[in-house]
Amino acid sequence: xxxxxxxxxxxxxxxxxxxxxxxxxxxxxxxxxxxxxxxxxxxxxxxxxxxxxxxxxxxxxxxxxxxxxxxxxxxxxxxxxxxxxxxxxxxxxxxxxxxxxxxxxxxxxxxxxxxxxxxxxxxxxxxxxxxxxxxxxxxxxxxxxxxxxxxxxxxxxxxxxxxxxxxxxxxxxxxxxxxxxxxxxxxxxxxxxxxxxxxxxxxxxxxxxxxxxxxxxxxxxxxxxxxxxxxxxxxxxxxxxxxxxxxxxxxxxxxxxxxxxxxxxxxxxxxxxxxxxxxxxxxxxxxxxxxxxxxxxxxxxxxxxxxxxxxxxxxxxxxxxxxxxxxxxxxxxxxxxxxxxxxxxxxxxxxxxxxxxxxxxxxxxxxxxxxxxxxxxxxxxxxxxxxxxxxxxxxxxxxxxxxxxxxxxxxxxxxxxxxxxxxxxxxxxxxxxxxxxxxxxxxxxxxxxxxxxxxxxxxxxxxxxxxxxxxxxxxxxxxxxxxxxxxxxxxxxxxxxxxxxxxxxxxxxxxxxxxxxxxxxxxxxxxxxxxxxxxxxxxxxxxxxx
Numbered sequence: 001x002x003x004x005x006x007x008x009x010x011x012x013x014x015x016x017x018x019x020x021x022x023x024x025x026x027x028x029x030x031x032x033x034x035x036x037x038x039x040x041x042x043x044x045x046x047x048x049x050x051x052x053x054x055x056x057x058x059x060x061x062x063x064x065x066x067x068x069x070x071x072x073x074x075x076x077x078x079x080x081x082x083x084x085x086x087x088x089x090x091x092x093x094x095x096x097x098x099x100x101x102x103x104x105x106x107x108x109x110x111x112x113x114x115x116x117x118x119x120x121x122x123x124x125x126x127x128x129x130x131x132x133x134x135x136x137x138x139x140x141x142x143x144x145x146x147x148x149x150x151x152x153x154x155x156x157x158x159x160x161x162x163x164x165x166x167x168x169x170x171x172x173x174x175x176x177x178x179x180x181x182x183x184x185x186x187x188x189x190x191x192x193x194x195x196x197x198x199x200x201x202x203x204x205x206x207x208x209x210x211x212x213x214x215x216x217x218x219x220x221x222x223x224x225x226x227x228x229x230x231x232x233x234x235x236x237x238x239x240x241x242x243x244x245x246x247x248x249x250x251x252x253x254x255x256x257x258x259x260x261x262x263x264x265x266x267x268x269x270x271x272x273x274x275x276x277x278x279x280x281x282x283x284x285x286x287x288x289x290x291x292x293x294x295x296x297x298x299x300x301x302x303x304x305x306x307x308x309x310x311x312x313x314x315x316x317x318x319x320x321x322x323x324x325x326x327x328x329x330x331x332x333x334x335x336x337x338x339x340x341x342x343x344x345x346x347x348x349x350x351x352x353x354x355x356x357x358x359x360x361x362x363x364x365x366x367x368x369x370x371x372x373x374x375x376x377x378x379x380x381x382x383x384x385x386x387x388x389x390x391x392x393x394x395x396x397x398x399x400x401x402x403x404x405x406x407x408x409x410x411x412x413x414x415x416x417x418x419x420x421x422x423x424x425x426x427x428x429x430x431x432x433x434x435x436x437x438x439x440x441x442x443x444x445x446x447x448x449x450x451x452x453x454x455x456x457x458x459x460x461x462x463x464x465x466x467x468x469x470x471x472x473x474x475x476x477x478x479x480x481x482x483x484x485x486x487x488x489x490x491x492x493x494x495x496x497x498x499x500x501x502x503x504x505x506x507x508x509x510x511x512x513x514x515x516x517x518x519x520x521x522x523x524x525x526x527x528x529x530x531x532x533x534x535x536x537x538x539x540x541x542x543x544x545x546x
Contacts, residue, residue, distance in 0.1 A: 005190075007047040011276055012192040015039035018272065019199065022265045026258040029207045031266065036200050037176060039269070040183070040193075046276050090474055096189075103185040117148055129169055131162075142168045160212055167208035176200050206252050304396070304403050307437025313361045313405065314394035326440050330529070332409060339386045342413065346378040352415055355383045358408040365393040369406075379413050433490060434528055436537040443491045443535050444524035462520075462539060469516045476508040477545065485513045486540045493532040495523040509543050 019039075023032055122133040130146045137150030140158075142165040153161065168174070180197035187193050306312060311324070318327035343351075353375030360369040367390045374380040396405045410433060436442060441454075448457035473481075485504035492498050497520045504510040526535035 004047050005187075007280070008043050008187075009190055009192060011043035011046055012040065012190075012196070014272060014276075015043065016192060016195060016199075018268055022268060024199075026262055026265070027206075027210070027252070027255060028258060028263060029203055029210060031263065033176070033200065033203050033207065035266065035269070036196060036203065037179070040180075040196050042273065046273070047280055049277060049280060093474075099188040100185055103188040107181055107185065114143060114148075118146070121148070129166060141165070142174070144174050145169050163212045164208045167211045168204060171204075171207065173204040173207075176204070202248065205249055209249050209252065304398050304405050305437075306405050306407050307435065309396045309398045309403065309405050311397040313365060313396045316391050316393065319394075325438070329438055332407075335390060336386055336409075336411060339389055341382065342415075343378045343382050346376065346382075346413070347415065350415065351376050351378060352413050353379055354410055354412045355379050356408065356410050357383050357387060358406055359387055360404050360406050361393060361396065362404045363395050363402045365395045379411075382413075383411050433534045433536045434526065436526075436535055439526045439528055439533065439535050441527040443495060443526045443537075446521050446523065449524075462537075465520060466513075466516055466539075466541060469519055471512065472543065472545075473508040473512050476506065476512075476543070480545065481506050481508060482543050482545055483509055484540050484542050485509045486538060487513045487517055488536060488538040489517055489520075491523055491526060491535045491537060493525050493534055495525045513541050 015035075019032070019035060023035060026032070117134055117139075118132050121135070124131040124133065128145075129142075132146055132148045133154065134148060134150045136152070138152045139148050139150040140153050140161050141148050147162065147165045147169070149158065149161065149165075177197065177200065180193060180200060183193045184197070306325075312328050314324055315328045315331040317331060318324050321327040345351075355372055355374030357370070357372045359367050359371070362368050367387060370384060370387055372380045372383060374383070395402045397403065436455075436458075442458050444454055445458045445461040448454050448461060451457035483505035485502055487500065487502040487510075489497050489501070490499040497517065500514050500517050502510040502514055504513070525532040527533060
């Protein structure tokens with residue numbers, strides 16, 4: 001909704017800039033009236049219009065973390081809310097509705113003023129209008145088919161005033177102003193609706209002046225030059241005597257009629273509207289997580305994750321090690337380091353970057369289904385060459401059965417300097433970000449310092465933090481929105497939370513989860529081989545309404 005409001009205001013501002021700079025000084029008053037009414041209506045409609053031919057779909061890319069890392073950890077956190085009875089508004093909603101109620105009351109007061117004038121005045125009915133004479137007053141304005149006129153005005157020559165107000169009646173100018181009055185209720189916070197109403201009221205006077213001046217220009221001109229009468233401040237009536245408009249009306253009466261060729265200025269509206277349609281039609285194509293995975297080069301059909309399998313594959317040399325999971329990770333990094341050779345062409349071109357690689361260790365212990373995503377094909381080819389040289393392993397076991405499992409690791413290519421590096425000076429950073437399920441020592445959440453199982457304590461503290469800070473978005477509750485949000489974030493080597501990324505069915509839910517994660521405290525960093533490392537953690541959060 002906020003984006004819609006901002007787009008409407010932006011479009012209105014552009015339309016008004018065109019009007020003030022190119023059209024306002026022309027005598028095409030009826031054209032200008034149509035422009036103001038039409039562009040305001042357009043500004044409300046354009047954000048909803050999507051032209052298929054203009055659509056420039058920008059597919060949502062997968063997040064920077066490998067797909068396999070999502071939801072590696074503990075089962076999802078489920079957050080529920082019971083629909084509250086009665087009113088439970090946010091302060092923003094209270095402000096919005098409060099402003100609308102106040103604007104409605106102001107409109108009601110203005111209508112009450114008109115009712116009082118009519119009730120206390122002398123009503124005289126004519127064929128085309130109703131004249132209401134106000135005692136001891138110099139008023140002169142129209143409202144629908146009624147002309148309110150003070151008895152002091154009637155004592156003078158007032159034919160041009162009646163003719164002027166009849167133009168307002170015949171052209172239904174009151175409807176224009178009432179339209180903007182209603183827009184002021186709905187969008188009281190939008191300053192441009194007041195500008196639109198002011199410009200329209202100004203045009204009404206120019207239109208009426210031009211019509212009357214066709215037959216009695218001299219007389220009408222003298223009437224405007226006479227004393228400035230008392231006026232009522234009612235924004236949706238067409239007043240004859242308005243101090244701020246007298247000078248402008250006199251200038252317009254003296255102005256020569258604009259040449260028809262200048263009507264071409266209205267063609268400026270065409271490219272502007274097309275540009276707005278192009279903008280509103282550009283879409284961020286929303287895809288489900290399954291669709292994204294199907295198109296991802298890192299997808300996997302294996303359901304048993306490396307972090308969840310009962311017994312991981314046994315890398316040669318890890319047969320007698322107690323923690324085979326950690327040994328597997330260490331041997332994998334040693335294998336990459338041992339067989340690594342920075343491509344000469346990449347060195348010469350100064351190419352650096354990251355390659356995310358995923359592969360499967362099948363039921364026979366062989367590596368297959370190798371997939372990669374990287375910044376350069378030279379780096380990808382080198383990683384593929386290294387992974388293809390992995391030895392045969394003992395396959396993984398889950399619930400007593402031999403299973404295939406996927407494994408993912410990022411490989412970062414870095415050059416030490418801009419000079420041509422020697423073979424000895426090449427550098428590579430392995431596993432720059434380590435998944436929570438694979439790190440040797442997990443980050444320590446405040447309160448878990450003395451816990452025997454810091455990994456379990458971390459999971460419990462995360463869920464407690466989510467529950468404690470959770471607030472089901474009111475707008476999502478009202479719309480009955482439920483769903484799952486998978487969130488992933490990094491606990492860096494200083495223990496700070498960074499790189500929060502989320503996937504979900506609705507932005508309201510993802511925003512709430514990201515807000516909660518941003519409030520996580522600083523922790524003691526995770527460690528691998530005795531060194532502080534970045535640890536990536538993921539958790540799904542389910543939103544449910546009772």
